[in-house]
Amino acid sequence: MSLDPATVRRIARLARIGIDESDLPALQGELNGILGWVEQLNEVDVEGVTPMVGTGHAALRTRPDVVTDGNCRDAVLSNAPDAVGPFYTVPKVVE
């Protein structure tokens, strides 16, 4: 499997990472290098093997459906790059 420049652009778009056209050749080479290397997994017979999700040391727990946190608006907003009053600001998203 080899990625072409259009696919690298599409991945960057999906990941919301801006790239310059001048980045493309190096990025394409690096990603293809990694993908070529992970191809070795094709040697492994995984017929009937259950995929491992988590390490299985404990089952996921449930907890009572109660409020355990809150009333900390200022703390939540304290690291906002741009806040106005009790709100985060965002670029205009509705035309």
Add this chain to the structure above:
Amino acid sequence: MSLTELTIADAAAGLRARKFSAVELVRAHTDAITALNPRLNAYITPTADAALQAASHADEALAKNEARPLTGIPLGIKDLFCTHGVRTTAASNILKNFVPPYESTVTANLLRDGAVFVGKTNLDEFAMGSANITSAFGPVENPWKRNGDAETKLVPGGSSGGSAAAVAAGLAMGATGTDTGGSIRQPAAYCGIVGLKPTYGRCSRFGTIAYASSLDQAGPMARSVRDCAIMLQSMAGFDPRDSTSVNCDVPDYSAAVGRSLKGLKVGIPAEYRAEGLSAEIEAAWQQGIEWLKAAGCEIVDVSLPHTKYGLATYYIVAPAECSSNLARYDGLRFGERVPGDTLDAMYEATRRAGFGPEVRRRIMMGTYVLSAGYYDAYYLKAQKVRSLIRRDFTESFQKVDVLLTPTAPTPAFAQGEKTDDPVQMYLNDIFTVPASMAGMPAMSVPVGLGATGLPLGLQLIGRPFDEETLLAAGSALENAAGFTHRPAIRAEGAK
């Protein structure tokens, strides 16, 4: 002996015997940081003033005989653990001004037990790296030097490279690390200290900035096995705020240090005699086998046939989880923002400027392997191979109690080496990644110096939640090796 050369165990005893005060102990370390950090770059944010204030509180507690296990002990904290009111960067530009309004569970546990934090240690950006060269705050220099070569700067390993360098050089008595694929054990080996990655679920992940959530695990780094036991005692424990925290008792880890190894079965996995294993590390491994035999262990050859697929599996699973975890850095709620005309333009500019090249690469790899049409071929396949890797360990642990392997294929390398090809860098973690994939506890112990005068580490891998056997076998290796070598650059020598 200089205060910066003491073990945590000896310092705790010295504080109680009033041989020195906590302020003296902490000041020795903050002074060492002032002297050596400009060169080593082990700390991103030293916190001397807060540390000295905490030290005077520690002296008050000692005077009232209210000392806790770590009262007055100066520790470094990897800058991946959120610390209330103290900048926490993950070594990334995107978090360069992030001041957490809460405390991670692991650091809260250490504070509860009296520890004094002397600073936030450097790391690879978001813990992604094996040489501590991807930090937005610059690389960390390994305090060790090759024989007769004071010039060449070596890497401390990564990602917990700042923690390892700080502990080795006497800029902290111990430090926290996190380990996703080897990030505690490999730097511990490169810097000649002990590093323990506990079982997945043993230490809470709450408040630790996430990289790959099914692998990330916090653990101690220190200059002795006993010191790691003391730190782990404090760091470990059930936390309802981490959904993967495991609710089982925390045993008395110090009691395991020095425990008899009579009849312990130690497995030697054939697959770790891999290509690229340096002759001196192979010799150290053989020596370790002899030492454990002399301590009463039975040596058993075992096979972990899927070992060679660990790294490739890791470099699908970890980037996949990273692409998902790092989606939260959107320039809106916290972190840095680069303006854009549209929401998407703002996201793209923010993430382009905020993340370094290795982080961007892993996010993109992860995005690809999770994308429509490729999920089954890459991600699902990797999850299945991961099951086989775990099965290898589970089957081995029916025959043996613990495994002994090298920690890394070579000693520390120089800054600038292995940087052209990401895959070459990834190969440093060939021996540490499999235990991470399986969630098993593992520890690196320094056992000697190689031909060039650099420390070599051996790795012990144990059954889930059997950190005690690691500590017992680790202390046997430590005693047999009598590793008292110290790096060229260290606090004591600086004075």
